[in-house]
Amino acid sequence: MNILVLAGDFDSQKVSQAFKKLNLPTTNQLFFDGRTMSDEALAKIDIVLGWDPKVVPKILNLPTSRLKWIQAYSAGVDYYPLSRLAQKDILLSNVSGIHAEPIAENVIGMILGFYRGLHTAAINQSHQKWQLPTSRPQVITGKNLVIFGTGHIGTRIAELAQAFKMKVTGVNHSGHPTDQFTNIIAIDQLNSQPVRDADIIVNTLPLTPQTKGLYNHTFFKLVQNRPLFISIGRGPSTVTDDLIAALQAGQLGGAALDVTDPEPLPENSPLWQMPNVIITPHISGLYQNYLKDAFDIFLKNLAQFEENGTLIKNQVDLKSGY
Amino acid sequence: MNILVLAGDFDSQKVSQAFKKLNLPTTNQLFFDGRTMSDEALAKIDIVLGWDPKVVPKILNLPTSRLKWIQAYSAGVDYYPLSRLAQKDILLSNVSGIHAEPIAENVIGMILGFYRGLHTAAINQSHQKWQLPTSRPQVITGKNLVIFGTGHIGTRIAELAQAFKMKVTGVNHSGHPTDQFTNIIAIDQLNSQPVRDADIIVNTLPLTPQTKGLYNHTFFKLVQNRPLFISIGRGPSTVTDDLIAALQAGQLGGAALDVTDPEPLPENSPLWQMPNVIITPHISGLYQNYLKDAFDIFLKNLAQFEENGTLIKNQVDLKSGY
Incomplete structure (x- = not known):
């Protein structure tokens, strides 16, 4: 799988370092800097982790995009284009529970x-x-x-x-x-x-x-x-x-x-x-192990997604929006 | 009994108003302004509620003082002259528990x-x-x-x-x-x-x-x-x-x-x-019903004190200081 790891609101260096430490099987190819990738490379992304308003909408507009699943870092997913994801049969999962x-x-x-x-x-x-x-x-x-x-x-x-x-x-x-x-x-x-x-x-x-x-x-x-x-x-x-x-x-x-x-x-x-x-500046959900716990949800979902294309945890109902 | 009600750190008007509402039996005589009382009047005080550095030490120095019991508004009583109270057989009670x-x-x-x-x-x-x-x-x-x-x-x-x-x-x-x-x-x-x-x-x-x-x-x-x-x-x-x-x-x-x-x-x-x-300016023990709960302890003690000269609640060990 081609996995694009975006930093969301987190420090991008911290995110990429922490993610690399997860030691995913080498069958997965990891990408971290969505903004500098070519359309061709973006079209080959299967999975996106996180959100970037300059990257995710672009992928959704690529006619040959292979994108099938987005894992959000947040519980609320109101900032994702939910009806567009539904239209394109793209799964969305959140990290509800860790907050x-x-x-x-x-x-x-x-x-x-x-x-x-x-x-x-x-x-x-x-x-x-x-x-x-x-x-x-x-x-x-x-x-x-x-x-x-x-x-x-x-x-x-x-x-x-x-x-x-x-x-x-x-x-x-x-x-x-x-x-x-x-x-x-x-x-x-x-x-x-x-x-x-x-x-x-x-x-x-x-x-x-x-x-x-x-x-x-x-x-x-x-x-x-x-x-x-x-x-x-x-x-x-x-x-x-x-x-x-x-x-x-x-x-x-x-x-x-x-x-x-x-x-x-x-x-x-x-x-x-x-x-x-x-x-307080939208910090009430933050804590020392946030990224680790978010990655845990991603990894559990990834295992099942690789097996049968579905998610085991925290799939968002794109109609109700949560 | 002659009871001298001091305001301690509280607003003196609030204290006297709240205390009068307790409707003690008229066998008790209430005094509220210790600072303007004569030595003669102070010597006749049996019970003091609270603390005033300009009043309580003065009473303790009156040779004919009848003082037998002090009820503090606080849990800590380090600011009372404990050994002097012990020497004069004066009981001291605190409001430990309400904080x-x-x-x-x-x-x-x-x-x-x-x-x-x-x-x-x-x-x-x-x-x-x-x-x-x-x-x-x-x-x-x-x-x-x-x-x-x-x-x-x-x-x-x-x-x-x-x-x-x-x-x-x-x-x-x-x-x-x-x-x-x-x-x-x-x-x-x-x-x-x-x-x-x-x-x-x-x-x-x-x-x-x-x-x-x-x-x-x-x-x-x-x-x-x-x-x-x-x-x-x-x-x-x-x-x-x-x-x-x-x-x-x-x-x-x-x-x-x-x-x-x-x-x-x-x-x-x-x-x-x-x-x-x-x-924070020494406010951690304060709450909306503080005075009412402190008076409750005083009233329970008063009932037993009138009966047999002892206290039922929160008597301080003058040696250990709490």
Whole structure:
């Protein structure tokens, strides 16, 4: 097989070094610099690992392309041309699952950063002032947590939240019950007590036509308890202007955003300077073994793909988009 | 009984309002402004709630003082004149136990703030820059956590750390085993594998002659894994200059300090501006119901004290200091 390894958001040298260490059978030929390859060479690529907006669309447009499978480095695959892949019968797999621990830890860290005054303390620290927070720190024990999405990530957040004795409601497509959640609510029945009473709301949903703009003016008016709104899913699920308005109007007590719309968040966005807003630059899924664990999924898929052209793990349904 | 209610570090109006709402039996007479009371009036005080350096020592020096019991608002009571209280047969009780949840949450928040890059993100945020952290965020799962002190606070930290699947070692006086800890080490046997291998060290110990200066040059040389050092106990357990030297020499990976020596931390301390140091102004024990829960302990003690002159809860051993 001809395998094109793209670096995605990672350092390209690190990716190629780490990938070479995997010692794939020599029946595979590896390519690392898609941008300098000829059309002829690109057409012979069977498998792509990762994404490059200057390379993957080009391959898809080559009439003689042999491309059959793309393995993404991410869980969300909204940035791939899904209908085009479906049309051309190209398989797509993601690395859903490996982000559960880092993102869940990140979300708990954001909740504690907000409720324990740690975010405010970090800001005060730069002024070298021993300054009490203006609002008293709170314990998160007993708080109402509503998690949108009950997949790997939502479930791990719920597990950790149970250790803190929070009351955990999950929101999913069908309202089907799952472990770790006290309540489950269907996404088309948001006007319900647990959502209205939320102290903390966490968005873990993938970006799909259904979730685009879900957190908008109407939603922020629904919640009654001035909740902390956390998003680690995808930026465009939130209508940025509506979020800013809800923060300014006090409908929300605060926000913690690892994803924004657009991304990067522009320097002139008022979100940066709001004292009750925590912004991280789309890093909540990162951790020390990310590449290794992503390669593990790729290798398992590769073994089966070589045998029968199918994938064993994390194949994306190109219609639903996750 | 004549009860003098001092505000301690709290807002004096809030304290007196909240205390009056307790509706104590009218056999008790309440006093709130110790600083304006005459010596004669102060000598008639039977019970003091809280601490004021301008009032309590004065009462202790009145030859006709009737003072029999002091209820502290804090867990640590190192700032009371313990031997003087012992000499005068005055009981002292603390509120040990009520801080377990807020402090444990704070410690986990500090760990996540450090490992997930949230502290760095808060600093970057003030520059309105979407800037990746220079060191990759890590998951705390699997990290080696060593907790000094296996009381209420240490145990609750250990419980939460277990949910994150950390390996938890406790250090206590005798090395006696307790639940929630994988290992227990005696404080006089610090040169042991779990301490040397610590990724994170948390000090929850009270300040006593034995713990003063415990975290010094020798201790910081012992640890091999560039751990994060967290202190939420008392500032003087750490030798500040040795801590700064250990951070500068890279023996420690970082520090998260809710207590410092001296307190407040002076504006010219180099700790403020170190990017791997988190400082909070002695707030880790605070939470929304602090006063209410402290009063609950006081009321339970008061009931028994009125009956037979003894305390039912949280009496401090004036010799050991906790």
